[in-house]
Amino acid sequence: MKQIIALGGGGFSMEPENPLLDQYILKQSDKNKPKICFVPTASGDADGYISRFYRYFGNLECETSHLSLFEPPTRDLEGFVLEKDIIFVGGGNTKNLLVLWKEWGLDHILRKAWEQGIILSGVSAGSICWFEEGVTDSYGDGLGPLTALGFLPGSNCPHYDGESKRRPAYQSFISGHLLKPGIAADDGVAIHYIGQEIHKIVSSRPNAKAYKVYMDKNKIKEVELETEYLGIL
Template identity: 60%
Template sequence: MTTNLVTKQIFAMGGGGFSMEPGNPLLDQYILGLCKEKTPKVCFIPTASGDSDKYIVKFYSAFIQLLCKPSHLSLFNPHTSDFRSFLLEQDIIYVGGGNTKNLIALWKEWGLDHLLREVWDNGVILCGLSAGSICWFEQGVTDSIPGNMTVLQCLGFLKGSNCPHYDGEAERRPVYHQLLSQGLIGEGYATDDGVGLHFIGNQLKTIVSSRPQAKAYRLERIDETVKETTLEPIYLGKS
């Protein structure tokens, strides 16, 4: 964990990483590279999946091959009652995908929302994909309720809104545009699968991708009209 001048970092992925791209470690390697430690401690939080055993196994199978010390925190079967000390010991917290509405509800019930803000303030890097991306923003476009894309109020560590899987799920773009044009969601960012937004504090500093054609987008509302600006990421692979 950073002990000197604190740099607050969040890396929000639209989709990708070990669970969606098991043969493409580019985004996960980028995450590890954000830490100054040679062998960072990486804690996986799979709350949004209901702490799926298969998901946890996938995490360990991927990260034991990388230069890090992996662990996980389950809320359904916690290994400790002292979440605060455990999380403060980590260098990186990696949040998995799944049901964002359940994730937010459970985190608030366990007080994890406050603890994660504290560890972020202390220099622990926060990251994740899908639900683990949406959760850090003020609002997100979620499919947590079956059959509906809805607005979800999230933690608000980062300003604005977020929509993952922009190219992977056909309804994402039209729904985000509609919600924004109606003033039901704030301006924000959308990301294709394989794209990550790297924030320092509350400022977007770098956009990277594990897929050569993947993009990020800035969405703004101007007189009830949505302006979508394509943001070109840095491709992390060989061009």
Template identity: 70%
Template sequence: MRQIIALGGGGFSMEPETPLLDTYILKQANKTIPKICFIPTASGDSDHYIKRFYNFFKNQSCEPSHLSLYNPPTRDLETFILEKDIIYVGGGNTKNLLALWKEWKLDNMLRQAWEQGIVLAGISAGSICWFEQGITDSYGTGLEPITCLGLLKGSNCPHYDGEPERRTMYQKFIKEKKLYGGIAGDDGVALHYIDQELNKIVSSRKNAKAYRVNSDSEKVLPTHFLGSN
């Protein structure tokens, strides 16, 4: 079973007091003590970001680690990746993430991991990267379309309610055929794909939603709130 969990926003880096999305991700590995690896490439391997990852996951039933491309833990990155149960990709600059992954052939390793049943997850840049296309602020000021890995069909827009221009520009690019139609997620929403099909949408915030956006429509999708009502 091939799984990808794409977060529009939330998780340990945005909601450290609300663990609902991250504990949901851990459960999908179906392991008592899953091995979860954080890849913070998009943030330039920010030490602060890595520290926040460990601050949360060291208190969960899991075995956390991280992969820095600026200070690799081993020459054999393929073995390092393929022994994990979950890969969790952080946010930041999507363009730099894709360029570095390609140079290190990490894009191929992650595709192999996905094919082998390792759960792929991520937030923001770590959400966009799995789709054919996305909308990003990686180029400086403003938002632009970007071509991504293509494990999932269509386009993706995170932070749909969290950053004012996202919704407007995502719809504009789709109408102008600069982006394929796709799925947008509010902050606090996770899109759970199984074998390239959207299987479930979960949220850590009661009113957070996901949307299917095409050139002529925006449709609210059913979302399951993970907290108590």
């Protein structure tokens, strides 16, 4: 079963006191103690980010590791990745992530992992990367459209409610045919795909949502999607 869990924001790096999304990801594995591997490429392997991953997931029922392309753990990256149960991709610069992954062949390895049933997940850049296209701040001067890996159809916009310029930029890019229609996610929302179809949308915050954004008769449309809050109301 091919699974991708794309977070618009949240998780251990953004809300360390709220474990709901991270626990949800771990529960999707059929292992009692799944092997989860953090891929911090988009942050340039920021030491603090990696440390937060180990501190956080070290307290949960899982086995932790991380994959650095700056200090590779092995020449056999494919073997390293394919023995994991869950891959979690961190946020940062999506364009740099894609360039480095392609140079190292990690894009092909991750597709093989996905096809073999290893759960792919991630936040922000780690969400955009799985789609055909997305909205990115990678260029350092405002937001722009970006072509990504295409495991999932359409476009993606994370931080839909968390950054004021995201919603208008995403809608503008779609209406201007610079991006394909797609899915936007607020901070605290995870979109769980099985295959290339949405299986479930869950949130760690009561009012956080996901949205389908598309053109209809030359007008931009935004449709709120059913989202399950994982906490107690």
